[in-house]
Amino acid sequence: MTKPSPPRDDATDEELILFFLRTRSNRIFELIYDRYSFSVYRKCLLLTENEHDAQDLAQDIWIKVYFFLDRFKFEARFSTWLKRIVVNRCINHLKAKQHFKFSNDVEKDEHVAAPKINNHLDVTKLLSQLSRETRALLILKFVEGYAYEEISEMTGLGISAIKMRINRAKKELLKYTSPVNSSRSPRREQR
Amino acid sequence: MNEDEAMKRFLESQYTDVYPPQRLKVAIMQTIEVIKTLKELCLLYTKASLSTFGT
Numbered sequence: 001m002t003k004p005s006p007p008r009d010d011a012t013d014e015e016l017i018l019f020f021l022r023t024r025s026n027r028i029f030e031l032i033y034d035r036y037s038f039s040v041y042r043k044c045l046l047l048t049e050n051e052h053d054a055q056d057l058a059q060d061i062w063i064k065v066y067f068f069l070d071r072f073k074f075e076a077r078f079s080t081w082l083k084r085i086v087v088n089r090c091i092n093h094l095k096a097k098q099h100f101k102f103s104n105d106v107e108k109d110e111h112v113a114a115p116k117i118n119n120h121l122d123v124t125k126l127l128s129q130l131s132r133e134t135r136a137l138l139i140l141k142f143v144e145g146y147a148y149e150e151i152s153e154m155t156g157l158g159i160s161a162i163k164m165r166i167n168r169a170k171k172e173l174l175k176y177t178s179p180v181n182s183s184r185s186p187r188r189e190q191r
Numbered sequence: 192m193n194e195d196e197a198m199k200r201f202l203e204s205q206y207t208d209v210y211p212p213q214r215l216k217v218a219i220m221q222t223i224e225v226i227k228t229l230k231e232l233c234l235l236y237t238k239a240s241l242s243t244f245g246t
Contacts, residue, residue: 026220033216041211046202055215062219063226123204142198170198 013078021070029066036079037062040086046139047090049132061089087144091154094136126176134169141166 007015009031020028040061044054064085072081127135133155140146140154141162152159 026223029223030216030220033219037211037216041215042206042209045206045209051209055211058211059215059219059222063222066223067226123201127202127205138198138202142195143202170194173201174194174197 014074017069017072017074017078032065033062036082039079040082043083043086043144044090046143047087047136048093049128049135053093057086057089057093061086064089083144087140087146088154091136094132126173130169134165137162137166138169138173 006025007019007028011019013032013035016028016032019025020032037058041054041058044057044061045051048054048057065082072078130138137151137155137157140151141148146154148159148162151157151162155162
């Protein structure tokens with residue numbers, strides 16, 4: 001039996017995965033890791049907002065990928081499969097933390113005040129005024145591009161609660177992201 | 192640019208220059224090696240147990 005020739009660095013993800021599954025070569029796994037390490041780590045950071053948690057989660061995710069890559073069925077792109085693993089792992093992590101609890105209670109949703117830093121838009125500061133679950137919902141919807149139904153399945157929240165919470169947060173945030181409106185003074189939402 | 196696109200850009204502007212530390216990759220590869228060794232040991236132990244009990 002001939003030994004398979006190693007794929008080149010510019011091989012497709014699928015070529016690398018097939019070769020890895022045949023050889024269990026750490027070098028090939030490292031090539032896959034190098035392609036997606038930033039994206040995995042960044043998703044973990046966006047969802048947890050904690051470098052320590054993001055590193056722990058990324059480590060856990062990559063170890064799972066190493067041992068369970070044979071479950072990848074080549075029906076979707078590898079990046080899509082990996083993204084789902086990352087998001088599910090992060091959501092489970094956030095659910096497991098007692099300070100984070102997805103709730104259908106949309107009334108407790110928060111408002112965003114403008115950052116007090118000379119009209120300079122500080123994204124992190126603005127987002128830090130939202131609850132963790134609302135931030136996670138925004139990331140899942142607008143960055144990861146999931147449909148409301150998928151977000152509902154992941155989080156256990158009702159679709160209407162998700163839509164309401166996302167729309168409310170979006171309205172608040174967009175007031176301060178538009179160049180025309182970025183200097184307007186914060187307005188407390190009347191309840 | 193519509194609102195959804197504006198939101199996407201806004202949210203994506205976070206953590207654009209935060210890379211995973213190199214030691215993370217080292218830790219991952221070391222942990223993988225430890226798990227592989229443990230799995231092999233478990234397999235050897237199972238085989239040895241089965242042969243000891245003559246099954």
